[in-house]
Each structure stands twice: as structure tokens, then as C-alpha cells.
Amino acid sequence: MKLHRFNDEGVARFARFLEDLAADPGLAVPTDLLTDAACTVEVSPGPEIEGRPFASRMEAARYLDGILSTVTGCDAERDAGLWAWLTLFYFDQVCPPDGHARRKVGEQARYVPAIANYQKYYRHLLAGPYRVFRAHRDDPDRALVLLCGPVNKPGDIVEQLVARQEIITNPHAVELATNIYFDARSGSFKRGAAGKGGGSVRRLADVLNQFDVTWDLYWMSADGILSKLPKEFDRFRPSAAA
Amino acid sequence: MIRRINFTGRKTILREDARVAVRPDADGVLAFDAAINLADYELPQDAQVFVEAYRQTTLMRFPHGTVATPRPPGDVARRLAEFSASDGLLFRVKVTSSGERAGVLLAEADRIPVSDDEEQPDNRVALLPPVGQDLGQETWRLDFSGASGPQLLVNNRLGDWKAIAASPLFRSLVYPAAMRQVLWQVYKVEEIRHTDDPDAWGSRWLRFAASLPRAGGPPSESDDDGDWDEWINGAVESFARQHQMSDHFKREYERNREASA
Numbered sequence: 001m002k003l004h005r006f007n008d009e010g011v012a013r014f015a016r017f018l019e020d021l022a023a024d025p026g027l028a029v030p031t032d033l034l035t036d037a038a039c040t041v042e043v044s045p046g047p048e049i050e051g052r053p054f055a056s057r058m059e060a061a062r063y064l065d066g067i068l069s070t071v072t073g074c075d076a077e078r079d080a081g082l083w084a085w086l087t088l089f090y091f092d093q094v095c096p097p098d099g100h101a102r103r104k105v106g107e108q109a110r111y112v113p114a115i116a117n118y119q120k121y122y123r124h125l126l127a128g129p130y131r132v133f134r135a136h137r138d139d140p141d142r143a144l145v146l147l148c149g150p151v152n153k154p155g156d157i158v159e160q161l162v163a164r165q166e167i168i169t170n171p172h173a174v175e176l177a178t179n180i181y182f183d184a185r186s187g188s189f190k191r192g193a194a195g196k197g198g199g200s201v202r203r204l205a206d207v208l209n210q211f212d213v214t215w216d217l218y219w220m221s222a223d224g225i226l227s228k229l230p231k232e233f234d235r236f237r238p239s240a241a242a
Numbered sequence: 243m244i245r246r247i248n249f250t251g252r253k254t255i256l257r258e259d260a261r262v263a264v265r266p267d268a269d270g271v272l273a274f275d276a277a278i279n280l281a282d283y284e285l286p287q288d289a290q291v292f293v294e295a296y297r298q299t300t301l302m303r304f305p306h307g308t309v310a311t312p313r314p315p316g317d318v319a320r321r322l323a324e325f326s327a328s329d330g331l332l333f334r335v336k337v338t339s340s341g342e343r344a345g346v347l348l349a350e351a352d353r354i355p356v357s358d359d360e361e362q363p364d365n366r367v368a369l370l371p372p373v374g375q376d377l378g379q380e381t382w383r384l385d386f387s388g389a390s391g392p393q394l395l396v397n398n399r400l401g402d403w404k405a406i407a408a409s410p411l412f413r414s415l416v417y418p419a420a421m422r423q424v425l426w427q428v429y430k431v432e433e434i435r436h437t438d439d440p441d442a443w444g445s446r447w448l449r450f451a452a453s454l455p456r457a458g459g460p461p462s463e464s465d466d467d468g469d470w471d472e473w474i475n476g477a478v479e480s481f482a483r484q485h486q487m488s489d490h491f492k493r494e495y496e497r498n499r500e501a502s503a
Contacts, residue, residue, distance in 0.1 A: 075326045075327065077300075078326075114375070116330065116373045116374050116375050116398070117373075117375055117385075118298070118373075118385075118387065118388050118393070119385070119387040119388070121298055122298070122299065131298070131299040131300075132299065134299070134300075135299045135300060135301075162299070165296065165298065165299075165301075168299050169296060169299060169300065169301035170301075212347075213252060213347070214252070214346065214347060215345050215346060215347055216292070216336055216338040216345055216346070216347045218292075218294075218303060219338055219344070219345040220345050224345075
């Protein structure tokens with residue numbers, strides 16, 4: 001199918017569907033909106049988009065980056081209509097049905113991006129990983145800890161790190177988070193990384209927030225920051241996990 | 243979130259000493275020009291200066307020479323290729339030690355908005371940047387969720403929300419009320435009472451309010467709501483008087499009434 005974006009009417013109708021779905025989890029998905037001429041505009045230069053399954057946020061972000069890097073005439077990252085359309089296109093992945101064909105819909109910002117809301121803009125289930133991928137596209141693997149999860153479940157680690165602008169835009173801080181919390185054997189997070197305990201990602205965010213007052217963290221390498229972390233992080237250090 | 247403590251005495255660069263203008267190049271790509279004055283900060287001459295442009299998950303960092311020898315990036319190097327528009331774009335200036343304590347942050351100016359030559363230098367944009375957002379049937383709202391200070395949310399369902407936010411009618415009705423709400427938030431929720439904390443956005447607001455004619459300093463040693471209420475009311479009154487808010491409102495209201503008659 002050709003890539004489209006929703007116009008205001010399309011976004012409004014998709015948002016209404018999400019509200020209705022919250023009240024009636026068995027509601028049919030209005031896929032006809034995807035090509036409704038009153039609700040959509042074809043995106044230039046007319047790239048094709050495939051309804052393929054994504055094994056992870058990384059895979060989704062990489063694929064969408066490939067498509068959207070060809071797009072002209074709109075600011076893909078900040079185009080709410082584009083991301084709302086993509087969400088409906090991949091709706092079975094971002095809001096999968098359970099065994100009884102019922103869907104549990106989350107907050108609206110997960111499906112229609114709250115572009116100007118600094119507390120929520122990163123929560124969109126497709127635009128969120130795409131933004132992380134774009135921010136680290138010179139070496140996306142450094143952001144594995146933020147992109148290894150499934151599309152529909154970003155998790156607390158993503159919430160804690162992507163919410164902090166000073167962290168998510170800093171390649172060394174993101175590399176550090178991947179080095180200490182990503183388990184290459186399981187392809188997922190290390191046990192204890194989420195939550196609120198010592199050495200958890202919440203603590204890392206707080207510690208980096210404090211370091212940021214004293215240090216220019218862009219100047220420091222991931223290992224340099226690691227060497228300054230307090231003892232509570234020892235159990236996550238790469239040498240401790242090996 | 244834990245409160246950040248400035249153990250090393252990092253200096254805060256004043257807004258008037260770090261200004262950034264943005265303009266489109268001939269091909270439409272944005273580029274910036276930074277005017278940075280570090281003469282009065284007693285910084286090491288070999289300290290490195292950096293300018294960072296950022297918005298949400300996007301950041302570009304530009305070396306700007308040293309304190310002794312500023313070296314702005316060349317015409318091509320200062321292009322903001324990662325940003326297609328200046329909406330919501332902010333800048334940061336960092337001065338970083340390069341000697342034995344390499345990497346230590348010596349001074350910083352953060353949340354520098356794109357300067358607008360036509361704008362009055364009243365710190366309005368710097369302190370309370372307006373942001374368009376779908377607010378349902380509300381016209382405006384303050385958002386305190388960001389770590390670096392409040393934002394003035396304006397309902398983007400209204401259409402040209404930027405023009406609305408800049409209109410005399412909106413400003414005269416909204417800004418005094420918003421200022422009162424922010425100062426109460428600083429006192430009651432943030433529990434910031436002093437003007438000298440360089441890291442706390444609340445301190446910046448207290449400094450701004452205290453700088454208004456006849457407002458005076460905040461009752462920093464008092465926990466009495468009445469004392470703070472009196473001071474906040476005085477500061478808001480001074481702000482409204484300085485910007486002739488009521489006169490602006492009356493003039494706009496009369497103009498609108500005549501236009502619709």
C-alpha cells in the first residue's frame with residue numbers, strides 16, 4: 001500500500017475509534033480509514049509500505065526509517081497525522097487482540113503522538129522507537145536497551161531514559177545504559193534493571209541527572225561515566241555479568 | 243526526581259550573555275549565530291565552549307573555541323540540518339574545563355530560546371514558552387511536568403495559537419494569572435524560597451519577580467502563606483503595571499466590539 005498520512009478529520013476519527021475501543025474492546029478496527037479520501041493524503045513521493053511483523057522496536061524503527069528517509073514535503077518526526085495513520089496500519093502489532101479478539105487500549109499518546117507535549121511525545125509506540133533510532137542512527141546498537149522490546153510494550157526502562165532529554169540525546173549515556181542493562185544472551189533487559197531498587201534504571205537516571213550538574217557528560221565516554229557510578233551499580237557492570 | 247545539587251559551584255551564564263539567532267540559509271536549511279559574552283565570569287582562558295541546539299530527542303553540538311579565543315563554527319558547520327523548523331528549538335551554552343579536570347562543567351546557560359529582535363527583552367519567552375497542544379475546551383493551561391520549568395500550553399484547536407498567544411487580549415488576561423500560579427507553585431510545591439539557586443527554575447522565577455519595580459525580594463525566611471500571598475500579589479501587580487495589561491485589554495476589547503458592531 002502507498003504510504004498515507006491522516007488529515008485533521010482522519011486523526012479525529014482515529015482518536016474517536018480509540019475512545020470507542022476503550023469502552024468496547026471487541027470493536028472492529030476501521031481499516032477502511034487508511035484509504036478514505038476524506039481522511040487521508042498520500043505522502044510524497046509515494047513510497048510503498050508493507051504490513052510486515054516486527055520482532056522488536058529496533059526492527060520497526062529500522063524499517064520505518066528506511067521508508068521515511070525518502071519522504072519529502074513533511075517533517076516526518078513531528079507529523080501527528082503520519083504516525084496516527086501508521087499506527088492504524090500496524091494496529092494488530094501496536095494493540096494486539098487477545099485470544100477472544102479483544103484489545104486493551106492504552107493512553108491515546110501511544111497511538112496518536114502528542115508532538116508538543118514534552119511529557120508524552122516519546123510514548124508513541126512507533127514514533128518513539130523511530131526517534132530513538134534516528135537519534136543514534138550512526139550506531140543504533142548502542143540504543144539496544146531502548147529498542148530490544150516488543151513494539152507494544154516499551155517498558156519502564158524506556159520510560160525512565162527516554163523521558164530525560166539530557167540522557168536520550170547523549171550517545172555515551174545511552175551506550176552506558178545498554179552496556180549495563182542489556183543482556184546479550186537473552187536479547188532483553190537484565191533482571192533487576194527495571195523497578196526502583198539500587199542500581200536500577202531509575203537510580204541511573206537520577207545519578208546521571210546529578211552528574212550533569214558537575215560534568216559535561218558529552219565529553220565523557222560511556223566507560224568514563226561507568227567508572228564514576230556508585231557501588232550500587234556494581235552488579236550490572238559488564239565484568240560482573242560475564 | 244532527586245533535587246540536583248551544585249557541588250562544584252558551576253556558574254550560570256546570564257541570558258543577556260548568551261543569545262542565539264536562527265535564520266534560514268539560501269537553501270532553506272536553518273543556521274544559527276551565537277553571541278556569547280564570557281568576560282565577566284572569571285573562567286579559565288583555555289576552557290572549551292560548546293553550543294548545543296536541542297529539541298526532544300534531537301541534539302546537535304557545536305564547538306565554539308575557548309574562553310580566550312572564541313571560534314564560532316563556519317557557515318556550513320553551523321547549519322541546523324537536524325531541525326526542519328525552529329518551533330520549540332532551544333539552545334545551551336557550556337563551558338567545560340580542559341585542563342587537569344577535563345570534562346568538569348564550569349559554566350552553563352540552558353533553555354536559551356531563539357532570540358527575536360522584535361521582541362521586548364522582558365524574559366517572557368525565556369521563562370514561560372508557549373506551546374501548542376490539544377486542550378479540549380480549555381484555552382490555556384500551565385504544564386509543570388518538565389524538569390526545567392513551566393510551559394504555557396495554548397489550545398492548538400483554536401487555529402493560529404501562536405498569534406493568539408501573542409495577542410494583547412490573551413496576554414493581558416493570561417500572563418498575570420499564569421505568573422501568579424507559577425509563583426505559588428514555586429513556593430508551595432517546589433518549596434523554593436531563595437533566588438540564588440542556579441539550578442532551580444523556581445529561583446529564576448523568584449529573581450524575575452523580585453526584579454520588577456517595587457516588588458522587592460521574596461519573604462525567603464517566612465513559611466507564612468499570608469506573607470507569600472502579599473509578595474506574589476505585589477509582584478503580579480507590578481508586572482501588570484509595567485506592561486499596562488489593563489490598558490491593552492480595554493483597547494483590544496473596545497476595538498473588537500466596534501469591529502463586530
